[in-house]
């Protein structure tokens with residue numbers, strides 16, 4: 223008779239004998255076994271079994287995040303306490319290496335994709351919802367083909383022809399803000415949802431020529447609202463609904479299992495819900511039809527005219543395809559349009575949400591920016607800005623204000639060998655003062671922290687002159703100071719300090735040029751039309767929360783026109799806002815989006 227475990231019940235010593243045989247074997251194999259379960263990390267900092275060189279593990283990270291509400295605060299701590307290269311155990315089998323020096327980050331991410339590539343985890347996340355979009359590919363031949371075909375969309379020629387789409391969304395946003403302000407009175411209201419709708423309208427226009435009338439729909443809803451209730455911070459609460467296509471897009475994005483350790487399984491579960499299929503079908507049917515119409519329009523115009531007149535990315539792709547330049551299957555084209563909507567909406571909207579907050583807290587910068595724009599481009603009082611109006615050379619202070627709002631990124635691999643397969647994290651919005659302000663021989667430093675931090679950078683870069691990027695002055699890293707981007711000649715200097723908001727190298731942001739254009743258009747039109755008046759302290763928190771980007775929990779604004787007494791009451795407005803800005807900055811975990 224035999225038990226289900228396979229051991230003979232007639233010989234009770236048998237399992238013990240079995241164990242006795244296994245023990246010496248386990249002893250002999252202990253080292254390779256240990257290596258197998260050891261999290262990957264930097265070999266000269268033993269990650270296992272001695273965890274002391276690690277900054278922390280998952281429970282510790284969770285604690286910091288609970289206390290501060292921010293992942294970035296944890297990365298900041300890593301940069302400050304361990305220097306520019308740190309490792310953190312996320313689970314028994316996974317260690318993250320965190321880099322925080324801009325120059326090294328650039329060197330690493332610009333190296334060949336055979337050395338570094340987008341991580342498998344990131345790819346498997348996006349592959350669930352957009353399997354044929356560039357976000358879901360390794361840097362392989364398909365990725366390069368997609369980039370080749372879409373690349374011209376980021377050239378001045380095409381960006382110039384798409385600028386009116388962004389300008390239209392920006393002017394509709396100004397109208398919406400002013401209409402809401404009329405109803406809200408002096409209560410203020412949350413801006414982020416409107417900004418999200420505005421950037422989606424702009425990106426739809428730039429991606430396939432027409433938008434979903436999200437801002438128009440919001441304006442129409444508001445017109446039917448004589449009054450709105452007051453929320454818990456004294457703000458006016460507008461409850462507006464989305465148009466169906468935007469609702470479907472949100473649903474699909476939310477079903478990307480960002481926080482799941484097993485994205486494919488989580489996505490399989492999401493797909494069991496019939497609502498998933500309804501939203502998926504609605505969006506894909508719309509995009510399929512849009513692609514067919516673009517193809518038919520190009521056929522009718524003829525290849526050369528279609529290439530010449532294309533004023534959005536889809537028209538440009540189908541026209542070039544017709545001319546015989548290259549070809550992309552419908553399924554890939556459709557997913558690339560979804561990538562535009564995904565990668566181009568929330569990122570720009572959160573940047574603008576931080577920007578309106580900074581403006582609310584810095585009336586003097588709003589005034590300076592407006593004076594600068596009117597001095598350089600007085601014609602903008604009569605018409606919308608064009609691509610050529612908004613170049614860096616024309617309006618350097620505009621770029622300085624935008625760069626001061628964008629998320630900052632520091633990163634590095636400082637002389638350490640990183641094993642194959644290690645997950646390397648380039649961090650946004652962290653360490654850009656703390657980890658990258660070394661003290662050089664000859665510099666004076668009187669506080670122990672700065673000296674200790676600097677010593678961690680020893681041997682990595684001691685020669686100030688060999689550095690491409692500057693450092694922010696000690697103690698100013700987290701301040702909002704657009705002036706620091708302007709050089710002695712009054713020009714914008716993109717390397718003034720550590721900042722890689724769009725990442726770098728082969729997998730840097732594809733839409734950087736478009737995003738910068740969109741931000742220039744929005745910031746210009748909003749600044750020229752609106753003064754963001756101070757809000758109450760209760761409405762001015764800088765507490766943030768993180769999804770794909772880092773959002774302000776409160777983006778409450780009080781728009782008034784520049785003719786109003788509020789905008790001209792310089793002294794009072796400045797004093798109130800500066801006081802509330804300093805109070806808010808004290809609790810501010812992050813500088814940017």
Ligand code: HEM
Nearest residue numbers: 356357562565566569570573723724725729731732733737
């Ligand atoms: C303020 C706005 C934006 C910021 C801060 C931003 C930032 C970034 C960053 C940091 C990455 C790299 C992500 C990674 O390494 O995993 C990225 C990737 C990407 N971004 Fe942006 N982005 C912005 C706007 C846009 C816009 C408007 C578009 C639309 C065309 C866009 C399209 C993309 C695409 C397609 C990728 C993936 C590139 C690849 O897979 O190699 N982004 N973006």
